[in-house]
Amino acid sequence: MSELAVPAVRRKEGGSAWRGRLEHLATHVVVILLMAIWLIPTIGLLISSFRPSADVQSSGWWTFFFQPAQATLENYTYVLAQAGIGTGFINSLFISIPATVIPVFVAAFAAYAFAWMSFPGRNILFVVVVGLLVVPLQTTFIPILRLYGQIGIEGQFLAVWLAHTGYGLPFAVYLLRNFMGELPREVFESAAIDGASPVTSFFRLAIPMSVPAIAALVIFQFLFVWNDLLVSLIYIGAANPENDPLTISIASLVGNFGQGWWYLAAASFISMAVPLLVFFTLQRYFVRGIVGGSVKG
Template sequence: MDNIAGQKSTLTWVVHISVAALVVLWMFPTVGLFVSSFRTTDQISTGGWWKALFPAEQNLTIRAAAPDTQVNIDGMFVIEGTLFEEGFDASVSSWGISSRDINAFVPGEAAELRRGGTITVDAAGNYRMENTEEFSGSRGQRVFVTATTPPEFTLDNYNKILFSGSPSENMGTAFVSTLTVTIPATIIPILIAAFAAYALAWMEFPGRPLLIAFVVGLLVVPLQLALIPLLKLHLGIGIGKGYLGVWLAHTGFGLPLAIYLLRNYMVGLPRDIIENARVDGATDFQIFTKIILPLSFPALASFAIFQFLWTWNDLLVAKVFLIDATGQTTVMTNRIVEMLGTRGGNWEILATAGFVSMAVPLLVFFAMQKYLVRGLLAGSVK
């Protein structure tokens, strides 16, 4: 009965529900990181990102005005003010003057100060300190407040991450450095692999099957196995640690997959088109540039997505081949690792840095994802 026309089988619904669940699970941390990147430190400390749109209760420590602001009113020394900054909308639910009991009083109650006098705090955060004797000291009274605050979002995190500090410390410099690494490291292997894939697919020469087997074998070579020998080679030929070295490293590590993927796609192209072009007098280069490349665009785009995402998110290769003491060529992944050490408690800064690092790969993936499946399935079905 499941196969009646116009009805979907139970297995189809199971597949759809499973895919939807996987999409939700994949989007859950991404949305959380995005929301957290706009929250303040106090907002993040009060609860998870799913509470960002609702009022939150926070414990705040605020100092009242210093004694030098007191005035004498009818023989009473008075200090008045508000605990919150202008524009900060909050409602005080309880307060205290000792860290041992921060909820000792409710709004409107008066508390006895240790050095004499009283202090009263209302629900809006306005306070009044009174004493028959003059207040002394250089700092104001510390007040612990439990207040309900409305949702708060800010762009200060992005301003701090992208533009604040020296160029060698902010994410803006690392963003440019990552683009400098990623774009050439994506284009160079595509250019080389396209020529190699065409030769392995349509050109006859001795040893071609062995060469194809060798390329397939390189797919299983561990990246870590080649790092140190390759670094010694770079140092030996004089290119050292810099952009050129990291471009060549990414090119070498990405070529086997690129050649394998493009060759499988090109083999599946109609033979009649290529043979007709040769009969008309077209050279291999003309066939490659005017026929093969346009028809192979889905495979090229598919590999470009993989190579771009892998290069953008890479840390290991950048650590080995792109060391810069000044920080001018540090990539974003390495900058985030550094922030974990210097800003481990600033979750809003780390969330913003993480989302900035994710933004470009997400744009690239969604812009070119329609070519991904077409390129991956190329050559699998005749």
């Protein structure tokens, strides 16, 4: 049908072909301008991270293009060894991996129950769980901190793992339940007839068939935790600086160095390395997670 429609359009606009071309040019200009606005800030800092401190203080990053021989790795070696960024990187990994694994498992159990088991109050309970999605984390800090003080895990990795699990669950349950609910019913029914227990069905059928949703969730939760400043600041923060993740190390560098851009730049790019790697290799799943999670809910 659209093939028939095209010539009709052409005929109508035939006289103003130049106008169409002009519009197309305007589109390119706006798109490229926006791309430049989005890229320049990052490029500026990236270049500064490779410049010697004296240069960064005395001239703008764009002058680098006229003297690229000045490039140095000094800033990176300094922050990794001296400014706690190396330790911060390891800590960020120690925090992010379990804080991703635990909520994904726990949410998968719950999502499976919500999707394929029947029990009274199932829909209401699910709405309540999703409703918790918008409780601000800030509302929870004081009582949880008191609780942690009593059981003595403040400043430990465990404190942030469990907190991130609690905070991440409403979204995780929601995303996985929606995906698992769409899986074909016959598969689970025939498995049950063949005598498979729910545990077997879960690990052999539900999980393998839900890989796209799980991948999106893993990326989402991992990036959220890796990039988190607030939760770590509250539950680890000053209580145990040895366990501080990268975001805290960098935030305190901003305070200590103020204008020491060369170090800040290097530290920031070290912290961005992992998210950028995830972004470029798994972008498809990342986008799907965002679109799937938000358009539906």
